[in-house]
Amino acid sequence: MIDLNLVLDADKRVEVGNFFVKKDDFETGLSMFESAMDADPNNLHALCNGAYLLMRQKNLARAEHWVRQALGISPEHAHALGIFAQIAQESGEYHAARVLFDHSLRSEPGNVTTLLNYAYMLQLIGDYPEALRIYTQARDLNVMDASVR
DSSP states (O other), X not given: OOOHHHHOOHHHHHHHHHHXXXXXXXXXXXXXXXXXXXXXXXXXXXXXHHHHHHHHTTOHHHXXXXXXXXXXXXXXXXXXXXXXXXXXXXXXXXXXXXXXXXXXXXXXXXXXXXXXXXXXXXXXXXXXXXXXXHHHHHHHHOTTOTTTO
C-alpha cells in the first residue's frame, strides 16, 4: 500500500483530508491535516480545517490551539478568525465571539459563511434586529443561493 504522506505535498494532504471529512471519516481527515502540518507547519488550510474539525468534535481546547497557531502565522486571516469566533461561541463566550466575528468580517466583508455564523450567534443571544440585518446582508451578497435565502 502506498503511504500518501510520502508522496503528497502539504496542500494535497489537505485536499485528501477534506475528502475524508466529506465522507464523515473525521479521524482520517484529521490525520491528513496533521500530516500536512508535519510537511508544512505554516499551512493555514491544514490548521484552519483541522481546527474546524476539532471544534465540530467538541475538542475546543485543541481547536483553539490550532486556530491560535494559524493566527500566529497570519493575524488577519478571516477564516481563522471566523473559526475562533465559533470556538468562543461554543464556549459560551458570546462577547469574545462577537468581537472575533467583527474582526473576521473587517478582513473579509463578503464572507457569506461568516455572516451566517455571526447572524446565528446573534440569534442565539437574542439580538434579533442585528441578526436580521446580517442575514439580509448575507442574502444580498448571495441572492442565487436558496439556502442563504
